[in-house]
Amino acid sequence: MSVANLDGLFKPNSVAVIGANNEPGHVGRVVMENLLAGKFLGPVMPLSTTEDVILGEPAYKGVDTLPLTPDLAVLCIPPQEAPDYIYRLGRRGVKAAVALCPGYARLDPGDKWEVQEKMLAAAEDEGIRILGPSGLGLIIPAIGLNASLVKADPPKGRIAFISQSASLFTGVLDWARGHGVGFSYVVSLGDRLDLKYHDLLDYLTSDPNTRSILLYLESVSDARKFLSAARAAARNKPVLVVKPGRRRGPGGESLAKPGQGLDEVYNEAFRRAGMLRVFEIDALFDAAQTLSKSQQLRGDRLVILTNGGSVGVMSADTLVERGGKLAMPAPETARALRELIGPNWLRDGIVDMGLTASPELYREVLALLLKDKESNAVMVLHVPFAAVAGEEAAQAVIQASSKSQRPVFTCWLGHGVAEGARTLFAKAGIPSYATPDTAVRAFLDLANHRRTQELLMEMPPSIPAGFTPDTEASQGVIQAVLEDGRSELTEPEAKVVLASYGVPVISSRLAGTTEEVVEAARDLGFPVALKIVSPEIPQPFDVGGVVLDIEDEAELRQAAQAIKVRARKLELGASIKGYIVQKMGRRGAQELLVQAMVDPVFGPYIRFGQGGLAAKLSQDKAIALPPLNMSLARDLISRTRVAAFLRGLGGRPPADLDAICLTIIQVAQLIIDIPQIQEIDVNPLFADSQGVAVLGARIRVAEVMASGQDRLAIRPYPKELEEEVTLKNGRKALIRPIRPEDEPAHYEFFKHLSPEDLRFRFFGVVRELSHMEMARLTQIDYEREMAFIASSPGDEGQAETLGVVRASAKPDNSAAEFAIIVRSDQKGLGLGRMLMEKIIRYCRERGTGVIKGQALLENKGMQGLAEKVGFDVWRNTDDDVAEMYLDLKQPTTHR
CATH class of the missing domain: 3.30.1490.20 (ATP-grasp fold, A domain)
Structure with a gap:
């Protein structure tokens, strides 16, 4: 959540090297060589207690003797000396440090822990941020800074690469150099003593020099902070991740080191966070460029246009084998294609123009396909033919594509003969690939990214609608089992607990x-x-x-x-x-499996799939992170093969999917509400057109201290904060936390704001907000900020937003900044005060220290409202602003 002092790391104007050295191979010499060999314009100040000159630069004996305060320090000293230097650097005003302490990795665990604690204490006391230790440093090509142990000079680009692996850090730089890939930042995290993934994601989210964020990740230490930062970043720019550890055991089960969590749970966490997971380094950069260049994909159906039928068929095979969908043109499009190409244009769903297709034919056929309602994207393949100029065909594709918003993927086969066409596509911003396989993979990456973006919109309530659980009854059973010294419920006991949450169970006796x-x-x-x-x-x-x-x-x-x-x-x-x-349950019902377990990293997760005797053999399972709603439960079911049978294969009537989804939600809610539950195993769950029933069930329990919701990696929508109010004119309104689906109503809300109200809120002229800006306002993470809206039905019954108040807290929750705006035609009805009192109550209950904000001096209404609810207001005539401050540790005085 914190980006404090990270400008010192990513935008340094001066660097000090602590422990600089002339000895060949020494860390202090390698860093000095890299800094001096680059294009960094700021001063590089070596600090050495033993030498007067380092590589021609005058050396300084101590932190206090440096001629100016550096923005960034690189620590090349033994780890035992690092805490003292961090303290002195912080006292001097240094904001960030890269810890490249030689010998750190060889410390025994006890000594390493002691050094870490001292380094962290010094950093926290002085507000200095630490990258590392045990990493390779960072490189910032835009300013020519190489504060790393790698001799590299990567080109400037718009991709930020963050690696937990030192070996991959060097490997990626070498790979990128050979492929002409540029970077905004290249960062080696090391042991993540202070700076972690979520800190860097938060910074890079708003960095204008970064278009895509690429991660090589081995493990996560704070799942909720990581997912909060990843979700915020993925709403604004593509976030791609490579993670090792996909190996499985002989029975198909995921393998994981103790405490590191299951790979399949990581995979689902990436999906819910809106991140795209890829599995090779070249795929990582291909996907980053695809996502940054391509138009927004509105579906997952691809049509293939080619002048080579066999290549088109092979591409279609690859698409379908990897889970993609091949689009069949609409009847009207098919008729038009028949007139252009002739009767034999369609080959297994591929539009085949023939080897001699002219540039004009490429243009006309592509224009038809880009208008076709049955497809969402077009992949254009070109097989080289002596009678057809590949560059002219490429130019025709560019012309047709420029008139459409649909994504177009191109693949011009060949090496030298295709270079000219690929150059044209690159200038036009159209993705182009050397092989059909990579083009298909690019489309699937875009389709997967679209699905992850849709999952970002899902914010289930903390207490789902559809059932009222008897939590007290289930807690009573579990507490009795624990008092009896048992860790597992009998099956009848397990069924009592499930039934208390509304899950239909088949009667059983012990x-x-x-x-x-x-x-x-x-x-x-x-x-x-x-x-x-x-x-x-x-x-x-x-x-x-x-x-x-x-x-x-x-x-x-x-x-x-x-x-x-x-x-x-x-x-x-x-x-x-x-x-x-x-x-016995109903004959002919489908046997399903629903499990709830606790991952050591991401907390509770749900597994769904085929149940009964076939469960182990089929390994047909998918995973989801709670909390869940009906939409997320359906998504979970759809990712299994048994979903096809549930839809009614083989003449069977379709199963009651709503009943299955509700059961999944109920099991998920059970493990959320009762933290003593460690595992729920419902197998088999019978499902057919009449509903569901539990045939077998196991529940494992243990004494724990944490609350159920504290274990969740994704904080749910806080439904308990909803509150009905009545305005002075008698109109009813619901004050509630904002949700992603409020974006359309928020656009309408802004249309009802006067230019003056917009200027007062944003301190300047605002004509309209982009989708990205509106997404930041409506797709918030309740873990890190809060926004309450007042919503009420309009004249036509649709929900209208009447006002909004928001507060964004500092990482340590010591203070929060607020902002409020009420629709211009709803003023004078008491809504502003209701919203302010709501956000004050919320922040006070959350333990926030103070709330503060600013208003233009001429905004007398805001200042008056603040004073009425207890704020102190200072009017700064020099800056033309009023500062508003409320100490939440003191009782509120209303005026």
Whole structure:
């Protein structure tokens, strides 16, 4: 959240090298060589206690003897000396330091921890930011700064690259040099003692020199801060990530080091944050350039235009195999194409113009396809042919593309013969690729990025609508289990907990003997299912400990004996505690799996997929991060293969998707509300057209201190903050936190603001706000800021925004800045005061120290409102502003 003092790191005018040295190979010499070899114009001041001159530059003996205060310091001293130098640099006014302390990586864990604590304490005391240690530093090509251990001079560009890996830092620089890729910043994070991913993402989000942000990430330390920063960044510019660790075990399960979290959970976190994950370095830069050049994609259907049928078919195969959709032109487009190309133009969904297609034909056919309502983008392929000039065909594509807002991807095959065409496309800002595979991958990257951007809009409420859970009943069951010294609920207990959250369960009984089994079956009614109960057998399916569709008592007695024998034979030493008897579910229902677990990094997550005996074999599962709503639950289901069966394959009627989605939401809410729950395993969940029912369930629990919502990586929409009010004219309004879907109403709200009100709010002339600017106002992260709007139905029933107040807090929550604006035709109704009192209450409950703001001196109304709700107002005639200040630690005095 904090970008404090990061200008010292990213925009330094002067640099000091602490521990500069003349010894070849020494860190202090390598850094000096790199700084002096570049185009950095500011002074580079070496500090050395042993030498008077370093590489021709006069050396200084101490921090106090430096001729001026540097913006940035590079620490090339032993780690044990770093805390003292950080303290002295901070006292001198230095804002940032790059820690390249030789010997740090070789410290034993205890010494390393002690050095880290001292470095952090010194940095926090003096407000200095630290990059590293154990990294390679940073390079800023725009100002010629190389404050790193790598001898490189990458070109200036618009891509920021942040790497947690030192080896990849050097590898990417070498790769980029060979491919002509430029950077705005190249940063090696190292051990992330102070500066972490979220700090750099926050800074780069508003950096005008950065168009795309690329991350190489191995692990995350603070999931909520990371996702908050990533979501904010991804709303404004493409954020792409490469993360290693996709290896799986022999059973298809994800592998993870202790405490580092599952890769599949990381993958879902990236999706929810609006980031695009890629898997190779060249794909990383290809995707960055594609996203920065391409028009906005409004769907995921691609049409392929080619002069080579075979190449077109191969591209279509690649597209479909990787999950893309091939568009079939609309009937009217097909008729027009037939007139232009002839009857044989369509080959398996590809528009084939023939090898001799002229530039004019490229232009006319592409123009038709760009107007076709069935496609969202066009990929144009060109196979070299002696009778057709590739550059002229490219120029025709450029002309046709310039008249459309749809994305166009191009691939001119060949090497030297295609260079001219690729140069033309580059100048026109049209993505061009050397092979059809990379062109298809680029389209899929854009389609995936579009889906992640849609997920950014989803902000589920903290308490979903659709059911009212009996949290007290479920907590009672769990507390009794914990007091009994157990870590796992029996299946009947688990079903009671699920039922208290509205999940339909199939009745079951716990029986200790065969006679009790028979009695339970009589009470429930045949047919029944029978399961073995043993603490050593978490999944009875795995050892043949389950028998379904038992029709009578004789069959039941035989089954009870058989599953006990099988279980003991396969699980030597397993203690058999009894049986679970339950009423059979509906025949023909689809067996599903719903699980809720806790990841060590991202907290609770939900897994959905095929259930029953086939679950392990199929590995058909997808993951989502709670909180969830119906839209996110449907997205989760759609990412599994079993979704096709749920839609009604093979003559079956479609399953009740709404019931499945609601069950997923209920299970997610259960693990949110009750932090003692560590794992929920619903398997199988029967689903058909009549609804859902839980056949099997396990719940594992443990004593914990944290609250349920504190474990969430994504803070939910705080529905509990909604409040109904009545204005002086009797109009009802709902004061609530702003949501992403409020953007259209916010545009209308701005249309009802007078030029004077806009000038008072923005301290200048504002004619209109762009989509990016409006997104920043409506797509907030409740973890880091708050905006309350007053919403009320208009004359036509649609919701109108009447006013808005917002507060943005400092990282340490010591202070927050507020801003407020009320629709010009709604003034004098008491709404401004209601909004101000709402934001004051919120900040006070959140523990914020003070609220402050500014108003133009001529804005008397704002100053008067501030004084009425308890603010102190100082009028600064020199700057023509009024400063407003409210100490929240003191009782509010209304006037």
